[in-house]
Amino acid sequence: MALDQIVDGLSEVSCDVLVIGGGTAGPMAALKAKLKNPKANVVLLEKANVKRSGAISMGMDGLNNAVIPGYATPEQYTKEITIANDGIVDQKAVYKYAQNCYSIIEELDSFGIRFLKNENGDYAVKKVHHIGTYVLPMPNGETVKKALYRQLRRARILISNRYMATRLLKSADGRIAGAVSVNTRTAEMLVIKAKAVILCMGAAGRLGLPTSGYMFGTYENAANSGDGYAMAYHAGAALANLECFQINPLIKDYNGPACAYVAGPFGAYTANNEGSRFIECDYWSGQMMLEFYNELLSGKGPVFLQLKHLHPDTISEIESTLHKVERPTRGLFQQGRGVDYRSESIEMHISEIGFCSGHSASGVFVDDNARTTVPGLYAAGDMASVPHNYMLGAFTNGSVAGIDAMEFADSHDFAEFDVADVAVERDRVMAPTKREDGIPPNQIEYKTRRLVNDYLQPPKVTRKYELGMRRLAEAREDMQERMIARNAHELLRALEVQSIMDCADMAAHASLYREESRWGLYHWRTDFPEKDNENWFCHTLLSKRDGKMTSEKRAVEPYVVPIADDEKDLYDKQRIRATA
Amino acid sequence: MPLASFQTSVPVVVDDAKCIADKGCTVCVDVCPLDVLRISDMTNKAYMAYDECWYCMPCEADCPTGAVTVNIPYLLR
Ligand SMILES: Cc1cc2nc3c(=O)[nH]c(=O)nc-3n(C[C@H](O)[C@H](O)[C@H](O)COP(=O)(O)OP(=O)(O)OC[C@H]3O[C@@H](n4cnc5c(N)ncnc54)[C@H](O)[C@@H]3O)c2cc1C
Ligand code: SF4
Numbered sequence: 001m002a003l004d005q006i007v008d009g010l011s012e013v014s015c016d017v018l019v020i021g022g023g024t025a026g027p028m029a030a031l032k033a034k035l036k037n038p039k040a041n042v043v044l045l046e047k048a049n050v051k052r053s054g055a056i057s058m059g060m061d062g063l064n065n066a067v068i069p070g071y072a073t074p075e076q077y078t079k080e081i082t083i084a085n086d087g088i089v090d091q092k093a094v095y096k097y098a099q100n101c102y103s104i105i106e107e108l109d110s111f112g113i114r115f116l117k118n119e120n121g122d123y124a125v126k127k128v129h130h131i132g133t134y135v136l137p138m139p140n141g142e143t144v145k146k147a148l149y150r151q152l153r154r155a156r157i158l159i160s161n162r163y164m165a166t167r168l169l170k171s172a173d174g175r176i177a178g179a180v181s182v183n184t185r186t187a188e189m190l191v192i193k194a195k196a197v198i199l200c201m202g203a204a205g206r207l208g209l210p211t212s213g214y215m216f217g218t219y220e221n222a223a224n225s226g227d228g229y230a231m232a233y234h235a236g237a238a239l240a241n242l243e244c245f246q247i248n249p250l251i252k253d254y255n256g257p258a259c260a261y262v263a264g265p266f267g268a269y270t271a272n273n274e275g276s277r278f279i280e281c282d283y284w285s286g287q288m289m290l291e292f293y294n295e296l297l298s299g300k301g302p303v304f305l306q307l308k309h310l311h312p313d314t315i316s317e318i319e320s321t322l323h324k325v326e327r328p329t330r331g332l333f334q335q336g337r338g339v340d341y342r343s344e345s346i347e348m349h350i351s352e353i354g355f356c357s358g359h360s361a362s363g364v365f366v367d368d369n370a371r372t373t374v375p376g377l378y379a380a381g382d383m384a385s386v387p388h389n390y391m392l393g394a395f396t397n398g399s400v401a402g403i404d405a406m407e408f409a410d411s412h413d414f415a416e417f418d419v420a421d422v423a424v425e426r427d428r429v430m431a432p433t434k435r436e437d438g439i440p441p442n443q444i445e446y447k448t449r450r451l452v453n454d455y456l457q458p459p460k461v462t463r464k465y466e467l468g469m470r471r472l473a474e475a476r477e478d479m480q481e482r483m484i485a486r487n488a489h490e491l492l493r494a495l496e497v498q499s500i501m502d503c504a505d506m507a508a509h510a511s512l513y514r515e516e517s518r519w520g521l522y523h524w525r526t527d528f529p530e531k532d533n534e535n536w537f538c539h540t541l542l543s544k545r546d547g548k549m550t551s552e553k554r555a556v557e558p559y560v561v562p563i564a565d566d567e568k569d570l571y572d573k574q575r576i577r578a579t580a
Numbered sequence: 581m582p583l584a585s586f587q588t589s590v591p592v593v594v595d596d597a598k599c600i601a602d603k604g605c606t607v608c609v610d611v612c613p614l615d616v617l618r619i620s621d622m623t624n625k626a627y628m629a630y631d632e633c634w635y636c637m638p639c640e641a642d643c644p645t646g647a648v649t650v651n652i653p654y655l656l657r
């Protein structure tokens with residue numbers, strides 16, 4: 001059979017809880033749902049293969065946000081995340097995470113994932129953040145996926161690999177009814193009816209174009225093309241604070257973390273070309289990213305991660321982590337360039353833009369039970385709005401979502417969707433395969449993402465945004481009328497471009513709506529350069545209403561943990577003061 | 581508009597002498613998050629069919645015979 005030949009087909013299955021995305025949050029959500037009701041059917045649908053999918057495909061070097069008794073308190077963590085987010089936080093969900101995450105660490109430990117301990121057998125947590133101590137190294141971090149997979153098999157979760165979800169189905173009264181998906185190797189379509197659906201499709205990581213020009217050289221796992229954001233949008237769910245972009249400091253060109261969280265606790269630091277420090281704290285916040293950006297452009301760039309002053313044994317220890325887990329090709333990359341950390345610093349740069357709550361705060365709106373605004377629809381991990389969630393947040397909130405979704409499924413019957421909706425979706429999905437002639441998805445994707453870089457990347461200028469939106473609309477027309485896919489693999493990419501285009505439109509719309517500057521570089525609007533707490537101390541919610549993109553304000557919920565006036569701007573003071 | 585094919589030097593290389601795809605192995609094809617590896621109809625060995633690689637390594641790490649080598653994609657090398 002010819003490579004990835006297109007097969008015409010449509011089948012339907014049903015389950016109690018459908019989890020979409022088997023990276024980090026998804027496996028935990030599926031596991032918890034199944035343990036909650038072992039008699040129920042739980043399906044875990046994954047675009048790639050659950051064994052090696054998602055941000056943690058090669059494991060992780062540590063937990064970035066562990067709240068461990070004796071080192072940090074839930075109150076302290078909630079305060080830190082609130083301040084790092086310029087106050088725009090519904091603390092209830094953050095506080096709940098902070099309370100629950102320790103028991104998830106213990107559970108992961110029982111799965112065989114080890115965390116660094118000191119001589120006394122206590123967790124050896126390191127300080128990276130401004131205020132508290134939350135970073136916990138994982139000495140056998142490469143085993144995370146294997147350990148999770150064992151649990152899924154044991155619990156008899158039904159895993160469907162190589163199925164890409166494309167749209168959600170709802171009933172006339174607005175409840176979730178299931179999802180449509182397509183096999184990425186045959187283009188056969190599969191409709192999954194479900195009583196509850198949990199979205200765990202990761203960040204929108206293929207929005208901006210990496211400076212290397214290589215489309216798949218993204219910070220995020222390049223399979224995370226923002227499908228979850230697009231699906232939630234088309235299902236009418238609200239998305240929160242999308243203008244709070246994700247931008248990260250990374251190894252230049254390689255585009256992966258260096259990683260200051262690993263090396264920082266050993267004494268490494270970020271420096272300019274004079275060898276001087278210029279930021280107070282390496283924790284990734286928008287304020288820190290603004291200082292990084294300013295330094296790059298100031299004539300004092302490039303910016304480096306400085307290690308060479310450390311003892312050779314220490315450097316070897318850092319190397320053994322950086323070159324073994326998470327992004328193991330870091331070693332190969334440095335070797336290719338002849339960079340030895342003992343004699344040379346690591347050149348750093350900033351990443352392309354994306355949406356991600358795992359590192360920032362742009363995600364599908366969820367409450368503290370991981371519920372979206374659509375009944376029966378849940379979201380967890382990088383694509384859900386709980387800010388600065390990272391890996392442990394994906395596990396912890398995935399767990400919350402799994403349990404709550406199963407309770408929902410246990411108390412509801414299947415909602416009925418309109419079969420006409422499936423036919424419409426089938427036509428949309430297959431359209432690029434029906435054309436004889438046209439533009440391949442890679443060209444439309446390149447152009448879209450190049451426009452995102454040219455027009456939407458901060459600093460955000462209103463006039464540039466208006467032009468960018470016009471250019472994007474032209475590219476959208478090409479995508480809708482002229483894109484071709486000659487086999488199932490190209491169809492996968494063609495569907496991903498449609499998510500990327502939707503995310504670009506949402507990024508532009510959300511950014512123009514918030515008429516102030518906030519979150520440092522993430523939302524720096526040159527036409528509104530000041531923070532405006534009087535009018536904009538609020539979330540923004542974007543959603544599809546009557547077929548149109550709309551934005552509205554949503555008040556920040558009253559704090560659970562009060563923040564004193566003199567603490568509010570701690571993260572605004574990222575630049576090291578010049579001393580005489 | 582007619583299409584032209586585009587030359588690209590792919591980052592992932594398979595050593596045909598070591599690859600046992602002809603004996604039924606598909607491990608690297610199965611695990612790749614970007615789904616860019618295939619078994620060739622002509623040689624019955626694994627190869628990189630699409631230059632869309634996250635240089636992440638599961639293909640190399642999981643290959644039972646050590647046949648896969650992941651290189652850094654040329655554009656960012
Ligand atoms: C390079 C890197 C380093 C990091 N380092 C750390 C660290 O040291 N410590 C830390 O705590 N955190 C770290 N993080 C963050 C952490 O890894 C993430 O926050 C977390 O793993 C996100 O989990 P997730 O489940 O939301 O997404 P993912 O784990 O990325 O999973 C998303 C899944 O959805 C699938 N998917 C996407 N679209 C579809 C679709 N249409 N249909 C079906 N499936 C789909 C994808 O294939 C993928 O498997 C890092 C992230 C990256 C990228
Ligand atoms: S995993 Fe190794 S042996 Fe198996 S098909 Fe791939 S290259 Fe060949």
Ligand code: SF4
Nearest residue numbers: 612633634636637639
């Ligand atoms: S390095 Fe990753 S993306 Fe590239 S072929 Fe191997 S598994 Fe696939």
